[in-house]
């Protein structure tokens with residue numbers, strides 16, 4: 001019978017970031033779809049209620065939560081615990097490079113080998129860093145639309161996107177990344193939980209994982 005030891009993996013701040021991020025994205029995608037193509041009858045608008053104004057307001061509130069989550073994550077990349085720091089995630093050490101290719105082979109059902117590891121596997125880590133960069137583009141394009149003439153947002157918005165229309169277009173296109181990410185992410189968390197009894201899903205609530213005792 002295998003024995004497992006319980007180890008703290010994620011700090012409370014990291015878990016707070018995760019749920020701010022996950023829940024705000026669900027809200028942003030839903031209200032974003034509405035802003036793009038309202039599914040309510042336009043006759044309601046301006047009579048008893050203002051569905052578009054309400055949806056936009058919810059989008060902006062979630063936008064601020066999303067931006068705050070990204071600030072927390074940036075802080076944790078530098079000051080978080082070992083698993084949360086950026087160096088533990090990138091394929092820059094022989095161990096991490098090996099883990100990256102090992103994970104790809106394992107996800108392709110070519111090998112059953114699995115490195116016992118407290119933090120993310122490196123394929124997951126790389127995807128998260130990529131998503132972090134996409135999130136910054138969402139924040140800049142979003143605030144550029146919200147405050148088109150505030151010097152800070154206008155400067156970054158024009159520099160990166162060239163115009164309001166292009167900023168909006170990129171904002172819309174990148175939404176699809178988050179939708180695909182969310183589906184694959186939840187699938188892979190469940191897949192990992194089925195494959196290894198490390199308690200990966202509960203770790204994002206409790207902070208603790210269970211590692212195989214060598």
Ligand code: HEM
Nearest residue numbers: 028029032033035036060063138139142143145146172175
């Ligand atoms: C993952 C994050 C986000 C997603 C998925 C998302 C999604 C969307 C979508 C689909 C639209 C409609 C664009 C269109 O007309 O085609 C939109 C509009 C908009 N979003 Fe976001 N958004 C995100 C983050 C943000 C953030 C952080 C802000 C900043 C506050 C923001 C501010 C806006 C603004 C100002 C609009 C335009 C509203 C209007 O013109 O009435 N968004 N968003």
Ligand code: HEM
Nearest residue numbers: 021022025119120121124128178181182186189200201204
């Ligand atoms: C039922 C829903 C969810 C569960 C159970 C869940 C679970 C987890 C777990 C266990 C981890 C750590 C996994 C690892 O070690 O690689 C994680 C990380 C992460 N999750 Fe989720 N998640 C959920 C929803 C979401 C959603 C909707 C998003 C955003 C679209 C999201 C974004 C992230 C990100 C970005 C990380 C990496 C954090 C980082 O290191 O920067 N999660 N999640």
